[in-house]
Structure formats: C-alpha cells, structure tokens
Amino acid sequence: MKKNKAYAVNKTEEQWQEQLSNEEYKILRQKGTEFPHTGKYNLHFENGIYKCKGCGTQLFESNHKFESGCGWPSFDNAIEGTVEYIKDTSHGMIRTEIVCAVCGGHLGHVFNDGSTQTGLRYCVNSASIHFEPES
Numbered sequence: 001m002k003k004n005k006a007y008a009v010n011k012t013e014e015q016w017q018e019q020l021s022n023e024e025y026k027i028l029r030q031k032g033t034e035f036p037h038t039g040k041y042n043l044h045f046e047n048g049i050y051k052c053k054g055c056g057t058q059l060f061e062s063n064h065k066f067e068s069g070c071g072w073p074s075f076d077n078a079i080e081g082t083v084e085y086i087k088d089t090s091h092g093m094i095r096t097e098i099v100c101a102v103c104g105g106h107l108g109h110v111f112n113d114g115s116t117q118t119g120l121r122y123c124v125n126s127a128s129i130h131f132e133p134e135s
Contacts, residue, residue, distance in 0.1 A: 009055040009103035020054065027127045028054050028105035031090075031097070038073025039126025044073070048125075048133040054105035057082055059129065066116055071122045072108065076116040083122075085110065098122060 005073035009102035016029050041050070050060040050073075059082050060075045081101060088097040088109065098107045102134070107128045114121035 005104075007100075008103060010011065011103075021127075023127045024037065024053055026133040027125045028107075031106040033108070033124075034072070034125050034127055039072060041124075041126040041129060041131060042071060043067070044131065046131070046133055048131055050075075050106075050129045050131055052100040052103060052105055053128050053130050054100060054104040055101040056130075057125055059083060059107070060122070060124070062134070064125070067116075067122075068121050069123070070123055073126055073129070074113050074114070075122040075124065076118040076120050080124060081109075083107070098124070100117040 013029065019027055020028060045065060047062050048056050048060065051058050058079055060078055064075045064077045066074055066076060084099045084101045086097040086099060088095045095109045098110050099105060100107060105128060107125045108122065108124040109121060110118065112119055
C-alpha cells in the first residue's frame with residue numbers, strides 16, 4: 001500500500017501481515033475488495049459500533065447502516081473525523097475511496113447514490129471492520 005502521509009498508527013507491512021488475516025490484509029493494506037453478498041456484516045443490523053479492523057477506531061454507528069442491495073455493508077454517514085476521502089481513478093472509474101483516518105486502512109468507497117436523507121452510501125468491506133455490540 002502506498003502511503004501519501006504518515007498515520008497515527010504506523011506499522012510495517014510485516015507487522016500488518018502478522019496482525020491481519022490474509023483477506024483482511026488484502027483489503028485493508030492492498031485496497032482489495034470482497035465479493036458482493038459474502039461479507040458477514042452485509043445483512044447485519046444489531047445495535048452497536050463498527051470499528052476499523054486494523055486499529056480499532058470507531059468508524060460507523062449502527063443507526064447509520066441501511067440495506068442498499070449492493071452486496072456490501074452500507075452506511076449513510078461516518079463518525080466525524082474518522083474517515084479520510086481519496087480520489088480513486090483505478091479501474092477506469094472516478095470514485096472516492098474511504099480509508100481509516102488513523103491507520104490508513106482501505107475500507108471501501110463512498111457514493112452519492114444513497115437512499116437515505118444524507119444521499120450518501122458508504123460501501124464498506126466487512127473484512128475491514130469489526131462490530132462491537134451495544135452494551
């Protein structure tokens with residue numbers, strides 16, 4: 001993963017590989033994606049918080065999650081200041097990549113086609129996040 005800036009959580013690629021599963025590493029550090037409709041949080045709607053799998057930063061609240069039909073967990077907003085937005089011109093498209101603002105881990109992309117009041121759809125890979133239920 002190319003780094004454009006230094007993040008608060010900064011590990012070597014070897015350290016990331018030791019911490020993350022192969023799939024998590026592919027997504028968070030190499031900007032991969034999981035197949036649609038396969039992620040464990042796609043149709044998950046419990047109350048709680050979704051955190052970065054790389055560093056534990058709280059990223060999304062469950063009340064912002066919605067079923068978009070796209071095959072990946074979808075949120076209409078992120079917790080303020082936790083997500084960084086990067087122009088992505090890969091694969092012949094112009095998109096906005098979303099990464100964790102603390103460790104730089106790739107989460108997915110955000111689109112302006114959401115069906116909720118914000119009009120946004122944060123399309124997130126399940127392997128890039130961890131769910132903590134409300135206690």
